[in-house]
Structures are given as C-alpha cells and as structure tokens.
Amino acid sequence: MEKQKIKKLKSQSRNNRFKKIGLAQSVFKGIGILIVVIFGSVEIAKGQNVLRVGTSGDYAPFSMKISDHINEYEGFDITLAKLYAEEKGLDIEWVPFRWSELTDDFKNGKFDIVMSGVTVTPERSITGQFTVPVTTEGAVVLVKASDSFDSIESLDKKEVSLAVNAGGYLEKVGRQQFKKAQIFTKEINYDVRTALLEGKVNGAITDIQEAPEWLKSTKGLVILGPFTEDWKAYWVSPERPNLAADFNKWLMKLEKEGMLADLRSKYLGETGGLHTAMPLKALIAAVQERLSLMPIIGEIKHAKGIPFKVPEREKQVLQNSWTKVQEAAREHKINPPSEDAVKRFFQCQMDLAKAVERNVAYTKNSFSEERSLPDLKKDLRPALDRIGVKITQLIVLLPKDLSFDQVRKQVIESFKGKNLEKEQLEKIAKAIMNLSEGK
Numbered sequence: 001m002e003k004q005k006i007k008k009l010k011s012q013s014r015n016n017r018f019k020k021i022g023l024a025q026s027v028f029k030g031i032g033i034l035i036v037v038i039f040g041s042v043e044i045a046k047g048q049n050v051l052r053v054g055t056s057g058d059y060a061p062f063s064m065k066i067s068d069h070i071n072e073y074e075g076f077d078i079t080l081a082k083l084y085a086e087e088k089g090l091d092i093e094w095v096p097f098r099w100s101e102l103t104d105d106f107k108n109g110k111f112d113i114v115m116s117g118v119t120v121t122p123e124r125s126i127t128g129q130f131t132v133p134v135t136t137e138g139a140v141v142l143v144k145a146s147d148s149f150d151s152i153e154s155l156d157k158k159e160v161s162l163a164v165n166a167g168g169y170l171e172k173v174g175r176q177q178f179k180k181a182q183i184f185t186k187e188i189n190y191d192v193r194t195a196l197l198e199g200k201v202n203g204a205i206t207d208i209q210e211a212p213e214w215l216k217s218t219k220g221l222v223i224l225g226p227f228t229e230d231w232k233a234y235w236v237s238p239e240r241p242n243l244a245a246d247f248n249k250w251l252m253k254l255e256k257e258g259m260l261a262d263l264r265s266k267y268l269g270e271t272g273g274l275h276t277a278m279p280l281k282a283l284i285a286a287v288q289e290r291l292s293l294m295p296i297i298g299e300i301k302h303a304k305g306i307p308f309k310v311p312e313r314e315k316q317v318l319q320n321s322w323t324k325v326q327e328a329a330r331e332h333k334i335n336p337p338s339e340d341a342v343k344r345f346f347q348c349q350m351d352l353a354k355a356v357e358r359n360v361a362y363t364k365n366s367f368s369e370e371r372s373l374p375d376l377k378k379d380l381r382p383a384l385d386r387i388g389v390k391i392t393q394l395i396v397l398l399p400k401d402l403s404f405d406q407v408r409k410q411v412i413e414s415f416k417g418k419n420l421e422k423e424q425l426e427k428i429a430k431a432i433m434n435l436s437e438g439k
Contacts, residue, residue, distance in 0.1 A: 014080055017129055037379040048415040051090045053081050054097050054111035058212035061267045062117030076267035077115040084250060100167025100186060111383035112233040112243060119169040122292045126379050129244045129386045130233040130289065132282035135268060137224025139173050140211050141198060141203040154228045155203055156180050163195040173203045173228050209268055212426045229417050251277045257344065278367050279397040284414045286394060287349060287428065290387045293380060294353045298360030300376050308354050321346045341434040348431040352424055395435055402436040
C-alpha cells in the first residue's frame with residue numbers, strides 16, 4: 001500500500017505534486033525509498049543524530065518564520081531541509097541567525113549547513129564549502145512607480161537613498177554598484193521594504209527571488225535590474241565534507257527525477273532557474289566559483305611577492321585531480337574520462353586563473369583594516385581543494401551525449417558579465433566537451 005502511494009505521488013502533475021508537502025514528508029519518513037541515496041552514510045555532528053540547519057526566517061521564499069513565538073519555518077530551503085533530514089533519519093535543529101552575524105556564527109561552528117537563500121561568494125567559499133547550486137540569483141532594486149527612476153544607473157546619485165539588509169551579500173554588491181547613492185542598512189530584512197513604503201528611502205535593494213514576494217501585497221512598486229548574476233547553494237561547514245558530498249548527490253538525484261524543478265515551480269516561479277543541479281550546470285558553477293577566488297589570490301601574490309606560476313604546485317594539482325577523478329569513477333562504478341582529458345581540463349582552469357591573477361592591479365590600499373589579508377596556505381588553498389573535490393565528482397557524472405553547441409551556450413550564459421574573453425570561454429567549453437567525450 002505504501003509503495004502504491006509513492007507511485008501515485010510520482011505520477012502526479014507538477015502543479016499537484018507538492019500541494020500537500022506534509023503528505024510527501026510523511027511518506028519519506030515512513031518508508032524512505034522515494035529518493036534512493038546509495039552513496040553511504042553521512043557524518044553529522046560527532047555521532048549525534050541531529051542536523052543543525054542555519055536559517056534566517058526573514059527571507060521569502062527561501063526561509064520564513066511561521067510565528068514569533070515558535071521556532072518553526074517554511075519556504076523552499078526549509079522544505080528541502082526537512083525532506084533531506086527525513087530521508088536520512090535525522091532530527092533538525094533550526095539555528096536562527098541575523099545576516100550581519102552569519103559569517104561569525106558560521107566560523108564559530110554554530111551550523112552544520114546554512115539553508116536560507118545563501119548566495120555563493122568568494123569570501124564564503126574561503127570559509128566553508130558550497131553544494132551544487134539550487135537556483136540562480138540576481139540583485140535588483142524596488143522603487144515606486146510614481147518616481148522618475150527608469151534604470152539602475154539613474155539611482156546612482158548622491159541625493160538618492162537606498163535601503164538594504166545589513167551584513168549580507170546584497171549590502172556588498174549594493175555598495176559596489178552604487179558609489180554615489182546613500183546606503184542605509186537594516187538589521188531586520190522586512191524593514192528594508194518598510195523603509196521604501198514609508199518614504200524613508202528611494203529604493204530597496206533585494207533580489208529576483210524575493211522581489212516578487214514583496215510585490216504580492218504591495219501596489220505601485222516596480223523592479224529595476226538585475227545588476228548581478230549569481231548562484232544560490234547551501235553552505236556547509238568545512239568540518240563536514242561527507243555532508244557536503246552527500247547533499248550534492250541527493251540534490252542531483254532530485255534534479256534528475258524532476259522533484260527539484262517542482263519545488264522551484266512551487267516556491268520560486270519563473271525566476272527559479274533551470275536544472276542548476278544537473279552535472280553540466282553544476283560543473284560550470286564550480287569552475288566559476290573557483291575562478292572567483294583568483295582576484296583575491298592575485299592581490300595576495302602581488303602583496304607578498306609570490307610568483308604567479310609555481311610548477312611544482314601545478315604538477316601536484318594535476319596529479320591529485322586525476323587521482324580524485326579515478327576515485328569518483330570507482331565510487332559510481334563508471335569509466336572515467338581519459339587522464340589526458342582530465343589534466344587538460346584542470347590545466348585550462350589554472351591558465352585562466354593565472355590570467356585573472358595577473359590582471360589584478362595591486363595598490364597599497366587594496367586591503368583595508370576591515371578586510372584583512374587571507375592566508376594563501378591556510379585559507380585559500382584549502383578552499384581551492386574543496387572546490388576541486390566537488391569538480392572531480394561532477395566530471396565523472398557528465399552526460400556522454402552533450403553537443404559542443406550546448407556546452408558552449410551554457411558556458412557563455414553562466415559567465416556573462418564575469419569579464420572573460422570569448423577565447424577563454426571557448427577554451428572552457430572545449431575542455432568540458434573533451435571530458436564528456438572521454439578523450
């Protein structure tokens with residue numbers, strides 16, 4: 001009888017499948033076979049059967065607190081956290097945070113994983129590890145339709161005031177984009193929209209996922225942008241590598257079955273993005289994440305007088321990458337791409353990395369007291385290694401029937417606005433294609 005329920009659940013249409021998510025969760029808990037994960041156990045917290053999930057509760061549609069009086073939440077990320085925990089037989093401990101305190105809380109080990117619409121950024125990659133992306137992202141500004149603003153550029157004036165949530169990614173990109181406008185931060189995310197509606201500011205900085213939620217109960221607002229293109233993923237403690245790896249496999253399983261797309265449709269609508277957890281998209285995102293660290297590494301090398309090319313290090317990276325790909329292939333019981341294809345792919349990444357590093361114009365004021373200089377060995381190389389492990393896992397899962405036009409299109413779309421030359425994008429696409437063909 002239970003198996004018949006699952007079969008019926010799988011056959012339901014996209015519009016109906018998750019209307020009663022509680023039913024889906026009870027089925028997961030009761031028999032635990034709708035999503036089959038065959039990749040081994042997950043180490044959570046020193047032998048405890050608890051998954052500590054960091055979440056803000058103030059960021060629709062990803063995480064919304066149901067009541068001020070109880071520690072319960074709903075939203076896209078909340079639903080996925082519950083499904084994962086029930087599939088694994090884990091209890092969830094919801095750990096609330098404020099965006100301005102998130103990084104410190106993360107470094108202090110308060111979470112196993114953060115699931116709250118977190119954007120992938122270089123600084124966060126240095127501190128922890130990201131899963132494969134679950135959706136795409138873009139920063140926007142909400143303004144009143146009655147005002148005269150018609151573009152992002154029209155907002156960057158000294159007489160313009162903008163509100164943004166304090167301490168998060170949106171504050172960072174907002175300050176980068178708007179050099180002249182006045183930026184006012186709000187500790188509580190909901191207060192950003194309130195400041196706009198009450199006329200205290202001219203615009204509210206948000207993103208393409210949250211903006212539609214804010215527009216639902218409000219009239220007379222319009223969206224300008226987006227002015228960034230980013231990924232959203234789950235941020236895992238560096239002390240939990242098995243959790244990150246298992247979450248990746250689980251998310252890709254959901255993506256392949258169409259269930260992740262159903263959840264995007266339910267919670268994110270048209271802005272949810274397409275198949276970000278499929279191997280090709282996820283691999284491109286991981287390459288992009290790795291390259292995003294290179295400007296920081298370039299600044300460090302400029303500051304410390306470290307050579308851009310270190311042959312011994314490159315040789316070690318190439319050999320380690322081939323070893324990891326072989327391990328991943330054995331784990332999945334499939335044949336790996338050729339050693340030559342793997343090493344050429346990682347060599348392509350290193351060549352692009354050196355090009356980015358050399359283009360960084362270093363000045364004595366590149367690092368302020370607020371932004372301390374990361375340590376290349378202690379901070380950056382472990383981050384690169386974590387991303388490298390994720391890349392090797394994704395390499396062996398690439399479909400064998402990809403076309404070059406398909407790969408090139410996705411590479412160009414994903415790297416749009418990232419300041420890479422067409423020739424460099426072509427090299428990435430060709431290197432990925434060689435992996436798919438196994439040669």
